[in-house]
Amino acid sequence: MRELEIIAKLQRRFGKVSPSVEIGIGDDAAVVASGGGMRWALTTDALVEGVHFDMSRCTPRQLGYKSLAVNLSDLAAMGALPRHVLVALALPPTVTEEVVDGIFDGIAALAAEHRVSVVGGNITRSPVLAVTITALGELSGPALERGGGRPGDRLMVTGDVGSSAIGHQLLASGRTGFDDLERDLVRRHLEPEPRVAAGQALRLIASAGIDISDGLAQDAGHLARASRCGARIELARLPLSPAYHGLTRHLDDPWLPALAGGEDYELLLAVPPERVRTAGHAASAAGVVLHEIGELVQGSGVVVIDEAGAERPAPAGWEHF
Amino acid sequence: MRELEIIAKLQRRFGKVSPSVEIGIGDDAAVVASGGGMRWALTTDALVEGVHFDMSRCTPRQLGYKSLAVNLSDLAAMGALPRHVLVALALPPTVTEEVVDGIFDGIAALAAEHRVSVVGGNITRSPVLAVTITALGELSGPALERGGGRPGDRLMVTGDVGSSAIGHQLLASGRTGFDDLERDLVRRHLEPEPRVAAGQALRLIASAGIDISDGLAQDAGHLARASRCGARIELARLPLSPAYHGLTRHLDDPWLPALAGGEDYELLLAVPPERVRTAGHAASAAGVVLHEIGELVQGSGVVVIDEAGAERPAPAGWEHF
Numbered sequence: 001m002r003e004l005e006i007i008a009k010l011q012r013r014f015g016k017v018s019p020s021v022e023i024g025i026g027d028d029a030a031v032v033a034s035g036g037g038m039r040w041a042l043t044t045d046a047l048v049e050g051v052h053f054d055m056s057r058c059t060p061r062q063l064g065y066k067s068l069a070v071n072l073s074d075l076a077a078m079g080a081l082p083r084h085v086l087v088a089l090a091l092p093p094t095v096t097e098e099v100v101d102g103i104f105d106g107i108a109a110l111a112a113e114h115r116v117s118v119v120g121g122n123i124t125r126s127p128v129l130a131v132t133i134t135a136l137g138e139l140s141g142p143a144l145e146r147g148g149g150r151p152g153d154r155l156m157v158t159g160d161v162g163s164s165a166i167g168h169q170l171l172a173s174g175r176t177g178f179d180d181l182e183r184d185l186v187r188r189h190l191e192p193e194p195r196v197a198a199g200q201a202l203r204l205i206a207s208a209g210i211d212i213s214d215g216l217a218q219d220a221g222h223l224a225r226a227s228r229c230g231a232r233i234e235l236a237r238l239p240l241s242p243a244y245h246g247l248t249r250h251l252d253d254p255w256l257p258a259l260a261g262g263e264d265y266e267l268l269l270a271v272p273p274e275r276v277r278t279a280g281h282a283a284s285a286a287g288v289v290l291h292e293i294g295e296l297v298q299g300s301g302v303v304v305i306d307e308a309g310a311e312r313p314a315p316a317g318w319e320h321f
Numbered sequence: 322m323r324e325l326e327i328i329a330k331l332q333r334r335f336g337k338v339s340p341s342v343e344i345g346i347g348d349d350a351a352v353v354a355s356g357g358g359m360r361w362a363l364t365t366d367a368l369v370e371g372v373h374f375d376m377s378r379c380t381p382r383q384l385g386y387k388s389l390a391v392n393l394s395d396l397a398a399m400g401a402l403p404r405h406v407l408v409a410l411a412l413p414p415t416v417t418e419e420v421v422d423g424i425f426d427g428i429a430a431l432a433a434e435h436r437v438s439v440v441g442g443n444i445t446r447s448p449v450l451a452v453t454i455t456a457l458g459e460l461s462g463p464a465l466e467r468g469g470g471r472p473g474d475r476l477m478v479t480g481d482v483g484s485s486a487i488g489h490q491l492l493a494s495g496r497t498g499f500d501d502l503e504r505d506l507v508r509r510h511l512e513p514e515p516r517v518a519a520g521q522a523l524r525l526i527a528s529a530g531i532d533i534s535d536g537l538a539q540d541a542g543h544l545a546r547a548s549r550c551g552a553r554i555e556l557a558r559l560p561l562s563p564a565y566h567g568l569t570r571h572l573d574d575p576w577l578p579a580l581a582g583g584e585d586y587e588l589l590l591a592v593p594p595e596r597v598r599t600a601g602h603a604a605s606a607a608g609v610v611l612h613e614i615g616e617l618v619q620g621s622g623v624v625v626i627d628e629a630g631a632e633r634p635a636p637a638g639w640e641h642f
Binding site: 001003009010017020021030034036037038040043050052088090111115117118119120124126130132 | 338
């Protein structure tokens, strides 16, 4: 069974929810009502050894950091303010104290940066190392959902795309002696920066939002489908690392890392045309650059426009499962 | 590293928390303040194949059920009303649709019984099957903590102890043709009933509470230590299944399943002497029998009194890690 099939099953199965559940399964995070008009955004995400990371290619600290970062990114995509997390560790019997300390250090560093409290956890033995984090974020108003976009809304993305995928390839190549640009790409893969401030700044400006974990094209598809639209992405407008073209030249499809690499943990937003400037300013104030990369259109599916203005098929995203 | 060492490390590391965190790491669940004077109890717990269950000895439905039950039991121990859960599934590539459906069926059945909403989830590939659930429970007043007991408080337990451990031994024996009592013990192991109603009924009556997951003696030790007391447990007063003595006769220490078997998922409570009757009535109204099994005393540690009135050493509990 494929990941998306299982999620669809989960959604069908647990779709009927109580009135206090404003957003259930199927967005970046769930949203539940709480007392005093407050809402909580809830999300859970896991990193598993051999699937999401390789302990020979990252430090325990980086693993801890990233485990929390991917969860905060989901909260960022809802425009929520991260507040509390629970950490479930699955540890092989051979795990050393150094590894456990490193994981905690990485979680603690990012938690401190975002003033998030680690309030609970669970430790279990397991044949493979895995870190499953659940994060709760506060919402003082409606969440930024995937499904609020309309045809004509501009698609905008924070930061750049494809850097994490190229960083991953660099790591996997076994090559050493990276230059500064390459080291930055590796860091982007191992220590993605969740766009928490941008998500909050854009919550009431954008019409829809998602974080890019499965790859730009696939996540654009998720946003477009939830918004009952199609999406058009223009390759010529994609924000890329200065090292991008040099490092992807040898690929059969040099656009694959940017379109389908995944793990960018940038925000992809739909923004009504009249709010594009406001969105740019709000993102700048939150410390990130926002680039317009396409638009939502009537219809369905994702169309990619190449640099010559021709349509090309959208690649599939990364299948976690 | 042992599980309790890692939890102690987690507690030291993440002990400094924000004012909105009323209870952090170290109790059955965390408690955070929410809007309008409301509190949420938060807990996470994982079941891992080969560590907590064996797919050749349980159905996928039982696995799903128990994954949720162990989390609801933690909320019950705080006196919280379960409301929302997130389900993180780690699935091997060979997993069948039947297994996934069964797990969801089991979760759905217990969720429906307790009117809990499954609001989110995550699916990842993994070499071993694991279900990690995070549960949120509502508290309309202060939580029932581990640390509120005082010397002289009576120790009381819901249901009986040791049934799950004997059920586990029966399953592991490979024997078939169980009689009704034996089948009930197996069911107690595979489908524990979280004491949610009892936890809520006793929240303001008991002085302290914990759920018995690591074994009566060890969890009594946790409660006593948090309450800065010692604990005395009288074997002659332990509530046991009618089949208990027959099925433990062959063991070197026939009391081991009751004292250290673990996974009872009953509530162990400290109750001030003047409230013992009230506690019994409240538990009855919530559908469970409450038995007095000992008391909190000045000092520290757990002392077990045998049927002849002599002290015997308390056995260690089950080490998950």
